[in-house]
Amino acid sequence: MNDHRLRILLDAGAQRWLTDAEETELSRLLEDPANREVLDRELGPLKHRFGALLDYHRARQAVEPKIPPARLEALLTGMTDRMAPSAPKVVPFRRWFGPVMAAAAIAACLTVVVWYQRPGPQSRTGGELAIPSAPTSVPGVATAPRTRGTFEFAVVATIASVRGAAEKTGSTLGPDWRVVPQENLASLRAWSTASLPASVTARVWVDEEAGKLRAMYRLADGTVAGICRATDGRQVDSTETVVGWYGSLSKGQGLQALPLREWQRWVNEFMTKAEQRMPAKRTGGVIAE
Amino acid sequence: MANNDFPPAFIAQLKENQPPAWREAFAVLYPIAWQGAGHARWRLSDEDREEVAMEALAEVSRQISALKTWREISALTFVIARRRSISRLRTLLAQKRGSHTNATVSLEEIGDILQATEGMQAAGGLHELAGTVAGLIQGLGEPGATMVREFLQEGKSYQEIAELHGKPIGTVGTVIYRAIQQLKREVSRTPKLMKELQLYLRLLVV
Numbered sequence: 001m002n003d004h005r006l007r008i009l010l011d012a013g014a015q016r017w018l019t020d021a022e023e024t025e026l027s028r029l030l031e032d033p034a035n036r037e038v039l040d041r042e043l044g045p046l047k048h049r050f051g052a053l054l055d056y057h058r059a060r061q062a063v064e065p066k067i068p069p070a071r072l073e074a075l076l077t078g079m080t081d082r083m084a085p086s087a088p089k090v091v092p093f094r095r096w097f098g099p100v101m102a103a104a105a106i107a108a109c110l111t112v113v114v115w116y117q118r119p120g121p122q123s124r125t126g127g128e129l130a131i132p133s134a135p136t137s138v139p140g141v142a143t144a145p146r147t148r149g150t151f152e153f154a155v156v157a158t159i160a161s162v163r164g165a166a167e168k169t170g171s172t173l174g175p176d177w178r179v180v181p182q183e184n185l186a187s188l189r190a191w192s193t194a195s196l197p198a199s200v201t202a203r204v205w206v207d208e209e210a211g212k213l214r215a216m217y218r219l220a221d222g223t224v225a226g227i228c229r230a231t232d233g234r235q236v237d238s239t240e241t242v243v244g245w246y247g248s249l250s251k252g253q254g255l256q257a258l259p260l261r262e263w264q265r266w267v268n269e270f271m272t273k274a275e276q277r278m279p280a281k282r283t284g285g286v287i288a289e
Numbered sequence: 290m291a292n293n294d295f296p297p298a299f300i301a302q303l304k305e306n307q308p309p310a311w312r313e314a315f316a317v318l319y320p321i322a323w324q325g326a327g328h329a330r331w332r333l334s335d336e337d338r339e340e341v342a343m344e345a346l347a348e349v350s351r352q353i354s355a356l357k358t359w360r361e362i363s364a365l366t367f368v369i370a371r372r373r374s375i376s377r378l379r380t381l382l383a384q385k386r387g388s389h390t391n392a393t394v395s396l397e398e399i400g401d402i403l404q405a406t407e408g409m410q411a412a413g414g415l416h417e418l419a420g421t422v423a424g425l426i427q428g429l430g431e432p433g434a435t436m437v438r439e440f441l442q443e444g445k446s447y448q449e450i451a452e453l454h455g456k457p458i459g460t461v462g463t464v465i466y467r468a469i470q471q472l473k474r475e476v477s478r479t480p481k482l483m484k485e486l487q488l489y490l491r492l493l494v495v
Contacts, residue, residue, distance in 0.1 A: 027459025
């Protein structure tokens with residue numbers, strides 16, 4: 001092998017000075033793996049760097065694939081979890097109550113129209129009004145946008161007993177429960193990405209496609225939040241999970257009155273219990289609301 | 290949806306964690322993260338790739354307060370997805386070999402490096418340089434441009450490219466060597482930028 005000759009030919013080629021005979025000679029040299037290694041050593045670091053830049057350039061142009069709807073909702077609800085305020089969140093009074101009530105408040109000589117929205121028991125009765133210069137109250141305005149909802153417990157693409165026995169609106173698991181069987185994954189996707197109805201307190205399901213347990217639930221201030229947890233590669237036994245979840249949720253009577261942190265603790269506990277009941281073997285899909 | 294630069298007002302909405310803005314941002318960033326999570330030289334499963342992309346998006350949303358422009362956001366998304374995919378690949382390979390070695394690179398490490406080098410400014414440069422390189426290769430004409438892309442992006446060997454295009458291997462070697470020398474000369478005109486980008490490039494390269 002002649003490194004020197006190879007380099008001369010490559011440089012000449014780079015300058016477009018190669019004769020036909022020299023190009024033939026270069027081809028002959030590059031047929032030798034050892035010589036190709038020389039060229040790789042020469043170009044290696046630059047190859048990777050320029051390749052990465054081209055990858056990034058291509059990525060910037062990409063518009064596919066679209067983000068799966070359930071994934072998007074999970075990201076957004078995950079952000080809601082992170083943003084959960086430990087301190088009162090300031091919301092303009094006008095935005096909260098609307099212009100009419102704001103005008104009424106101003107007419108009532110309220111000098112500060114700031115609404116402190118504090119998730120928790122306080123906000124169920126309307127939170128607190130900060131009115132430093134004119135302490136008073138506003139009767140009738142303290143109405144949080146929420147009501148007690150049911151726990152729909154939708155099972156099951158693959159459990160015959162539930163599929164056949166449960167009615168979609170039947171309270172088969174308890175007074176606040178209803179089983180909503182899903183026939184297939186498409187219906188699961190549609191169901192899990194739909195907005196949480198006002199009459200429903202929580203929706204929980206197993207996203208087997210992503211290997212995640214997911215829950216969507218309504219906070220005390222009416223905000224819909226979400227949480228997900230990896231199932232560590234294990235799949236969920238439907239029957240066991242249904243039983244486990246029912247046991248967990250049965251303790252949740254009056255959940256609607258819980259403040260945010262209690263909600264989160266409950267959901268975490270709920271998820272943990274569901275996970276503990278998951279065997280290693282996959283047996284089918286579970287959907288719970 | 291076009292992957293355009295979003296204006297500062299949009300970035301401000303992201304920093305305020307406004308769900309509509311993030312909904313749009315995630316929709317645009319997901320394909321970037323997906324691309325970052327894949328590479329011609331390694332193949333993660335679609336499930337792993339999606340998982341990596343989601344992790345990248347979540348991480349970017351957590352770091353939004355430190356980012357100023359959409360270019361920085363998209364560059365960081367790509368970088369995190371790329372590094373995450375490399376880490377996942379290494380982990381999978383280690384598991385396959387029965388090794389217990391943890392060969393992954395943590396996001397914390399990436400964050401530390403980014404912060405230490407004020408790399409966010411370089412992210413804008415990364416965008417510019419990537420455009421420059423892509424433009425230069427485009428300017429090579431065909432089949433040279435395709436050959437170079439196959440070499441740089443798809444990791445094809447000289448022999449594979451020669452066979453694909455029915456050209457002598459010497460011609461392929463010359464075309465690629467010439468193109469890379471040209472790219473090298475071009476980027477060397479902005480040594481400051483190259484220096485700033487060293488970190489990003491190192492992060493991106495396996």
